[in-house]
Amino acid sequence: MDKISSYGILSRIYVLAQNINLGLVSRNFHEISTLDSVRASFLIKKFGKNNILKFKSYGFVHFNNLSKRQGLVLKLLEKGSGLNSKSKQNLFKFSIERGWNKIVEYFLNNFLETTEEKFREIVVQERMNENYTELSISPNNNFKYYIPTIYINQNNGEWLRLAVYYRQMNTTKQLLNAHKIKPKIESDKLKAKILPHPKATIIDLSLKGSCDILEEGGLDLMKIFLLNGLERCFIDSIFREFCYRGNVKFTKFLVENEGYVFPNNSEYGLMSTRTVDRTDIVKHLLEKSNLVDKKRQNVRKIDKN
Secondary structure (H helix, E strand, O other): OOHHHHHHHHHHHHHHHOOHHHHHOOHHHHHHHOOHHHHHHHHHHHHOOOOOOOEEOOEEOOOHHHHHOHHHHHHHHHOOOOOOHHHHHHHHHHHHHHOOHHHHHHHHOOEEEEOHHHHHHHHHHOOOOOOOOOOOOOOOOOEEEEEEOOOOOHHHHHHHHHHHHOOOHHHHHHHHOHHHOOOOOOOOOOEEEEOOOOOOOOOOOOHHHHHHHHHHHHHHHHHHHHHOOOOHHHHHHHHHHHHHHOOHHHHHHHHHOOOOOOOOHHHHHHHHHOOOOOHHHHHHHHHHHHHHHHHHHHHHHHHHO
16 A cells, blocks of 8 residues: 555544544554644544634633644634634634734635625725726626625724734734735636725834834834834834934934934934933934934025025
């Protein structure tokens, strides 16, 4: 018997036996029992496709060890394990807090089919543009309508606030870039209207958490935040915090991009740096302040003329 056939038979036996101790019988059974794909089939058979991932608060109802197995949870999702709306929200929240980026990615790329009425209702409710992707065109006027499984701006940006609070830099990036996702929808000879993710709502973020993940993610992450509409007042706060921390890279970036920071923020930056010994930042801020003053003077001269 070849290895592939043997694997298939042993996997089938393990799943149908519904005895986890079967993994102790032989080395082959043990190796198979550790595979996420086989374990997922085992759990689906044992608890049912629509029950295994039932999630409440901070744990799985039927098999709590799933809380430690991102790969296994992902495999269960890929095998079609069902979740009601509440369980989806709870699992998504749990995944953000744990930094389960694969699960976050799965949900962000998952779009569900809905009715035209529901589709348009959501468009109106969320005040979003009806941007959609035409996957194929046919002579008839049949359409399929799709919406994101997860609404990323729930409770005015709760998911992003959580990601920042827990210093989950990669998850933060995923949420900020979600609006770029182009879902792969199977549509045979039909046109599909897809409601994309909106840009992430950025409200009430932790200042310390934001600066921590920005230092980890670098200027690329800062630019992603800016493209998502980071508010001016929060940019000002970030600027002062980086001055206080003595972060030359970010203070220079923000000062040199005058579109992002008001010129008089240099004064606040100088005040912040007085509490730390960072003469390099002080020097840069003073130089920038002088340039701003000269520009103002030139503008006044032009106005007078």
